[in-house]
Amino acid sequence: MSALPLIAVVGLTFEEAIIAAPGIVVVRGGDGSRLDAALEAALANGARGLISFGIAGGLAPHAPCGTVAVATEVVHGEERYTCDPDWTLALLKKLPDALDGVFAGVSAPVTTPEAKAALHQATGAITVDMESHKVARAAAKHGLPFAALRAISDPAERALPPSALVGMTPEGQTNAGAVMRSLARRPQDLPGLIRAGLDVKTATAALLRSRESLGPLLGLLLD
Template identity: 45%
Template sequence: MTILVATGLERERHLLAGPDLEIIAGGGDHERLEVRLEQLGAGKSGLISIGIAGGLAPDLVVGQWVVATAVLDRPHSISTDVAWTERLVAALPGATRAPLLGSNEMIVERTHKAALHRATGAAAVDMESHIAARVAQRLGLPFAAARVVCDPAHRSLPRAAQVGMRPDGGMDIAAVLRSLLADPRQLPALIRTGWEAEKAFRALLRGHRLLGRGLAGPDLG
């Protein structure tokens, strides 16, 4: 049996690659991601959203795991599979068990992050978990979500970082450079963002190794 995996970037897809996994990188295109997950979901043993996320809870640090008890697809809340969630928490050192918020748009301003945390109680936000939760619910698949904090709640992302993702999940280096040339004052924030992203990607890779084959999902252990 195969686990279907939803993530955001091509780099995440490569870091998570392994046997018994079929991985889709959303690239910020929520409509395409939903269609692809629907097409590929039949016959899968489960669906998981995993990758990096923006922190909303002020106590979370870069590289920390958030394992979802539910995914908020406002105004709805979709619960995760209890047994799968517990296996994820047990395998990922320091993981926080909390709700995740799904968003069709990148949440980049620290004031917006704080407002969302107050309004929803979610610990982190990403652009794929609500889509994956919705599809899993329709298809009757066990569902889980686990995300690594990449940009913490107190951090706003520079414009150059916001334009760096292509719709296929790859990196648009040209767009980043154009933004940087237009406003070179972004450079220190962009360097810091890149360093924090590397820390999150390393945590994602370590977590993948700890979870093992099938990401601790149903039927695969």
């Protein structure tokens, strides 16, 4: 078996805690501004494959909160990346209830049902996140297998209130103080913020179940 690690890219601290394990190097993207450089630094030591892992926004109307999705392709503007077919098939075999399809990559959160519907119509994507396209691009550059697995936290019909977005730091951590200050200015955000918190809890439970099913190297076939 290759001694090279698997590189897993996440956006948030709690996602890192779920996926971290021996043989896996975790790169946290946070707001994405430093992800490209962090990925290149991790790849300098070699890798056997890259996977994008965590929660995502839902774009497909038939994908409720907590749906686990496995990418077949990742699209970002005019860019289109095909996921490693063997690895993708292995993930789907281990997660028979998972939804497979296109993932959309974006540089800023997609927060309203209208914007999600437009992105779904334009791309055919079932989920959206801010890391997968960067991971796919790096994998293509270095000739490495790539996969993506996400659990839907905010489904297509759900809007994310502004107070939910200010709570994320560039490092992918939660800033409770920023959330409280935002709520003081926008108390109307409270119901949506509570709903978003419950949705993240549901998606996190789905990620944990998936992680337990995938084994040490997340379905990546051994040499």
